[in-house]
Amino acid sequence: MGAAVDHVSPMGMSGGSAEGNNKSDGQRFSCKNKLTALVVDNGAVCRAIQTALLRSYGVETEAVETGEAAVQLIASGATFNLIIIEMLLPVLNGPETARQIRAMGAQSKILGISAFFDERHQQEFLAAGADRFIEKPLSPEIVIPIIWVLDN
């Protein structure tokens, strides 16, 4: 388990991961076109990591804490290729956020995300207009194919 270390750059190295994402060999997947994403998550850790992950692939990413903030952003005219929405947001939950975003005509790819996989939540999200529902963490294995499709 875990990456074996063959050189050490304290906290700045990795033993590598799948699909050529290893920054230590200088090659990381990056999108060709300008892509934008919105992360909607009330958890600071999740928000920061998901944002950093998307940005590392060249996706211009914004992050908000609430469903209401996401809806307001889109209502103000912002458009995103990809929107990642946490299930259990306070007040306006994930599926309701997705529903309101779709109701405004947004064509974004919407990914519902949750700390625990639950079929009911999946059904709720998909019924609300999300394209996919996954369990955290947001990983390169999930994100890269999505970005690749959007990019091509």
Place this chain on the structure above:
Amino acid sequence: MERSQLLRQVAHQRQTLFDEGLLDEQFVQLEELQDRTNPNFVEEIVTTYYQDTSRLILNIEQELERRPLDYGRLDGYMYQFKGSSTSFGAKKVKAECSLFREYCRAGNGEGCMRTFQQLNREYATLKRKLEAYFQLARQARLTETASRPG
């Protein structure tokens, strides 16, 4: 301590965190996100994780003192705890979060309390070992800076 020895120790401590099941591959993802444009990313996330989770621990402790237990609220807090721990790569802590939630859903208060105690122990161990690792890593960075030609 000789620099190469220090670096070996850092590497060994890091590997131990994975071998002991405290961290999983998600933590490697965090390390991979750290680069020249984001040089303190891992430590920033660690700080945020501690802030998030210490608040949740306090909330859960308070809820566990109430009678009757509000399993809905407990479930909600643990959901957040698991989300943060999963994204961080805190493997053992994440596992305790899942177990706690099962007890919550079963309305098993004793199970919740027992699991929360175990979660606290795993969390404290993770924090202690991560701090030791980061301290050693910082020491290694300082020796690297000191050894650069002026």
